[in-house]
Amino acid sequence: MLASDPHLTVKIPSFWYPTNLHCKDSKKPFSGAGASAVGAPGIFIGHNSVCAFGITLGYADSEDVFLEKLRKDEKGNYEYMNGKEWKKAIVRNEKIKIKGKGTRTLPVLETHRGPIITYNALQKYDDVAKTTYEKSEEKGIECMLSYAATPLRKRSGVCLGIYKIIRAKDFKEFDSCISHFFTTSLNFGYADINGHFGYVLGGEIPVRAGERGSELYPLKGYTGKDDHKGYLPHKLLPKTLDPKKGYVISANSKIVDYDDYPHYLGVCWKAGWRAQSIEMSLKKLIEKKQKISIDDLHKIQLSNFSVPALRFTKLVSDIVKEKGFPKELSDEERKLAEAAYKHLDGFDGNLDKKSSQATLYTLVHGYFVTEIVATGFNKAMETKKGKEFVEKSGLTADFLANEIIFGRAFDKAKAVKIVLEFEGHLHLNVIKMLQNHDKSWWIAQSGGVAMALSKALIAAYKKFETFPSKDWGSVHQGPIAHKMTEALKQPEGTAFDGPIVSFSGDMNTPNQNKSCGLTEVNQKGSSISLRFLADMGDLRNGCRFITPVGVCAIVGSPFYTNRVERWSNGEVPKLNWHEEDARKVSKYQMKFCASSNPSGLFSFPVVIVGAAVAIALARRVGIF
Numbered sequence: 001m002l003a004s005d006p007h008l009t010v011k012i013p014s015f016w017y018p019t020n021l022h023c024k025d026s027k028k029p030f031s032g033a034g035a036s037a038v039g040a041p042g043i044f045i046g047h048n049s050v051c052a053f054g055i056t057l058g059y060a061d062s063e064d065v066f067l068e069k070l071r072k073d074e075k076g077n078y079e080y081m082n083g084k085e086w087k088k089a090i091v092r093n094e095k096i097k098i099k100g101k102g103t104r105t106l107p108v109l110e111t112h113r114g115p116i117i118t119y120n121a122l123q124k125y126d127d128v129a130k131t132t133y134e135k136s137e138e139k140g141i142e143c144m145l146s147y148a149a150t151p152l153r154k155r156s157g158v159c160l161g162i163y164k165i166i167r168a169k170d171f172k173e174f175d176s177c178i179s180h181f182f183t184t185s186l187n188f189g190y191a192d193i194n195g196h197f198g199y200v201l202g203g204e205i206p207v208r209a210g211e212r213g214s215e216l217y218p219l220k221g222y223t224g225k226d227d228h229k230g231y232l233p234h235k236l237l238p239k240t241l242d243p244k245k246g247y248v249i250s251a252n253s254k255i256v257d258y259d260d261y262p263h264y265l266g267v268c269w270k271a272g273w274r275a276q277s278i279e280m281s282l283k284k285l286i287e288k289k290q291k292i293s294i295d296d297l298h299k300i301q302l303s304n305f306s307v308p309a310l311r312f313t314k315l316v317s318d319i320v321k322e323k324g325f326p327k328e329l330s331d332e333e334r335k336l337a338e339a340a341y342k343h344l345d346g347f348d349g350n351l352d353k354k355s356s357q358a359t360l361y362t363l364v365h366g367y368f369v370t371e372i373v374a375t376g377f378n379k380a381m382e383t384k385k386g387k388e389f390v391e392k393s394g395l396t397a398d399f400l401a402n403e404i405i406f407g408r409a410f411d412k413a414k415a416v417k418i419v420l421e422f423e424g425h426l427h428l429n430v431i432k433m434l435q436n437h438d439k440s441w442w443i444a445q446s447g448g449v450a451m452a453l454s455k456a457l458i459a460a461y462k463k464f465e466t467f468p469s470k471d472w473g474s475v476h477q478g479p480i481a482h483k484m485t486e487a488l489k490q491p492e493g494t495a496f497d498g499p500i501v502s503f504s505g506d507m508n509t510p511n512q513n514k515s516c517g518l519t520e521v522n523q524k525g526s527s528i529s530l531r532f533l534a535d536m537g538d539l540r541n542g543c544r545f546i547t548p549v550g551v552c553a554i555v556g557s558p559f560y561t562n563r564v565e566r567w568s569n570g571e572v573p574k575l576n577w578h579e580e581d582a583r584k585v586s587k588y589q590m591k592f593c594a595s596s597n598p599s600g601l602f603s604f605p606v607v608i609v610g611a612a613v614a615i616a617l618a619r620r621v622g623i624f
Contacts, residue, residue: 001535002191003297004045004054007512008529012482012498012561013553016530018545019043020582021166032166033577034545035530042162045532047543047577050169051192052534058185059252060205061266063149064228066113066221070142080111081141083224087112113221113228114148146221148228149184150204156182161202171198171241178202179234185265187250190241193536198241199248201255204231205265212264232263247282251275251510271424273307273508280307281510294535294542301531302570303510308427309361310349315434316364316453317345323450337454340364340461353473353504359521360470362506363460366518369430371455373401375445402517424508463519473502476515478523480549480564498549498561501568503527511570531572545575 008015016035021043023030034046045054069081070089078089090110097103109116157180164177171190178188178200185203190196206228208215219226238256240248253272256265281300285292325337344360351358377397380386389395405426433440437449446452467475480498493500503523505511514525528548535542548567552559566573576582583589 001292001294001297002052002054002189002197002533003301004056004189004532005301005528005530006045006054006056007526009525010480010527010529010548012480012496012549013038014529014547014549016045016547018547018551019046020577020579022579028167030166031577033543033575034532035547036162040162041159042164042166044162045530046545046575047534047539048166048168049539050194051171051174051190052532052536052539052543053165053174053191054189054532056187056189056250057252058187058201058203058255059266059269060185060201060203060255061215061268062151062184062203062205063147064206064208064215064226065117065218066111066146066148066226067218068111068113068116068144068146069222070109070116070144071140078109081222082112089116109144111146111221114146114152116144117147145218148206150182150206150231151184153182153204158183170194171196175200175234175239187252187255189248189250191534191536193539195536196242197248198239198243199250200239201237201265202234203237205237205263206231208264213267216267236263238265246286249275249278249282251278271308271428271508273424273427274510274512276307277303277305277508278510280305294533294544298531298533298544298570298572300510301528301533301572304351304358304505305510306349306351306506306508308424308431308508309347309351309358309365309506311431312365312427312434313344313347313349313361315431316341316457319434319437319449319453325454326447326451328447328451329454333454333458336461337457340457340464343461343464344457351472351476351505351509353471353476353502355472356470358472359467359475360460360464362472362515362521363463363519364456365427365430367459368452368456369405369426369518370398370401371452371459372433372442372446373397373405375447375452376442379445405518427508460519472521473504475521476503476506476513476523477501478503478516480561496555498564501564503568528567531567532575533572540578540581541574543575543577544572546572 015037017038018034019036020033021030022032030048032043032046032048034043036043046052070078071081071086073079078091079086080089081087092108092110092115094106094108095103096106161177161180164180165174168174168177170192174188174190179202181202183203185201185205188200188202190198190200207230208226209229210219210226214226221227238261251272251274252270253275254269258264278300281303282292285296320341325334329337340360344357344364347357347361351362374397377400381390433443434449437443440449443449443452446455464470469475477500479492479500481492482496482498485492485495485497488495490497501523503513505513507514507526511528513523513527516522516524530547531545533544546563546567549564550557550559550562554560576585
């Protein structure tokens with residue numbers, strides 16, 4: 001069996017498109033069903049007639065930032081330092097068309113390591129510049145950053161890999177298909193009708209010249225010593241077939257143990273909370289010695305159990321029982337802290353929609369982080385160096401907590417899939433601080449662990465009491481958004497948007513759903529972008545599949561958001577694979593004929609559809 005539910009920001013139109021592909025008139029006929037990206041020549045997540053496959057992000061490190069030293073020659077052209085020599089920088093002119101303002105030509109500088117992404121950006125922040133490159137005594141040298149990443153490489157075999165996967169007949173052929181994925185790293189799960197299952201890491205991983213971990217900071221490109229030496233060949237990337245423990249779990253967590261695996265893939269994986277929760281559920285089923293069913297895997301996909309939530313609340317309970325509440329609290333503050341503690345005590349770690357404890361836990365954790373960051377920040381401000389840095393940079397405690405630690409500052413364009421990829425590490429660090437609170441500098445600045453937790457409980461309960469309905473599903477909500485709604489400055493949930501949806505779970509649960517901020521509990525960001533379940537013993541009737549939105553991106557269509565309710569409720573209906581089954585359940589069918597030329601009447605239905613969309617949109621925004 002195989003279960004796959006990759007995480008992306010759920011939007012309209014959907015990234016994934018439900019697809020059935022059948023080809024009989026071929027020397028190599030094929031048949032498959034699942035999810036495809038629009039325009040791709042095959043299926044990314046789904047199954048063919050022999051094997052099923054799923055994808056999630058691998059998190060192997062495939063990008064680096066290099067510090068570059070540049071100067072202008074006598075003709076005013078840029079050149080960059082590479083060891084003991086100066087090389088001519090490549091200049092690529094990008095033409096950008098701006099509505100109403102014509103075309104703007106933007107010169108882009110490149111080194112052999114990658115494009116320059118900063119120009120003089122670092123020079124605005126002296127402290128940053130000083131910590132990121134060795135200041136040269138030579139005049140006229142500018143410090144810039146170049147960016148080297150696998151997606152920027154001028155080759156890609158993804159389409160070839162996707163084209164071949166639907167024809168794969170065993171694990172060896174499947175692995176060969178993945179070798180064409182010259183992309184950022186991806187985890188591929190595998191299962192087939194012969195009882196085999198496995199895992200393959202795909203993508204290109206650079207072979208680095210420097211010490212392991214040095215790539216976490218900008219590398220000194222100008223020395224020429226940190227250049228990539230090539231890329232790991234696919235045959236050396238991690239993979240496994242039929243491991244003895246009987247299952248493979250891939251949840252963006254650490255892929256390899258470097259005691260056993262010799263090649264370096266990086267160090268920045270997710271904290272592993274979701275993988276731990278999934279494995280706990282599987283082990284419980286195995287201990288019962290019962291046959292695991294596709295329904296069992298479905299329940300695990302929908303699990304809202306958070307390991308760090310359970311551990312955090314248990315630590316809070318133990319500390320309060322041991323130390324009590326500080327005497328410095330006023331009577332009103334003590335009442336609030338006691339009320340919050342009483343309501344939170346005994347939380348089982350499940351962030352279900354009907355749980356008010358889940359809401360309070362999220363707030364207490366968030367306010368604990370903001371409290372210790374604020375007091376630590378204020379303490380640093382008392383030093384001369386800290387005060388000078390803050391005055392120059394404009395940094396504030398709130399910016400440090402929410403924009404940097406939580407990650408909002410790194411996605412102002414709202415372009416990436418979630419606000420912060422590594423939020424689970426924050427929860428891990430908080431747990432470590434509470435376990436060793438007597439040694440934590442941050443907690444000490446808040447007056448000790450009892451005071452820090454008391455302040456968090458008080459602030460959390462005050463906000464908790466402002467919610468009309470306190471259940472997690474009532475506050476952890478968000479729209480299925482369309483970019484045009486924001487562009488038209490319309491309210492969320494109107495215009496092109498889908499409905500406001502109630503979510504369960506958080507970033508550390510198998511059923512992953514991201515909150516907007518440390519103390520902002522509305523949902524925004526990563527969510528389940530599709531669910532796929534495959535019973536390889538019965539491909540025709542045992543596979544299930546759902547995408548979040550609908551199969552039509554035309555606003556006003558009955559199929560615009562027709563799957564939202566079932567998806568948000570955790571339903572995963574049968575995946576109709578056989579052509580006969582698909583035709584039985586389809587309400588409408590469209591046939592494309594390439595044998596005849598389009599006539600002048602083609603414009604008539606376009607006008608009709610356009611008018612229908614305009615009317616539907618006008619009704620949604622309340623024009624009539």
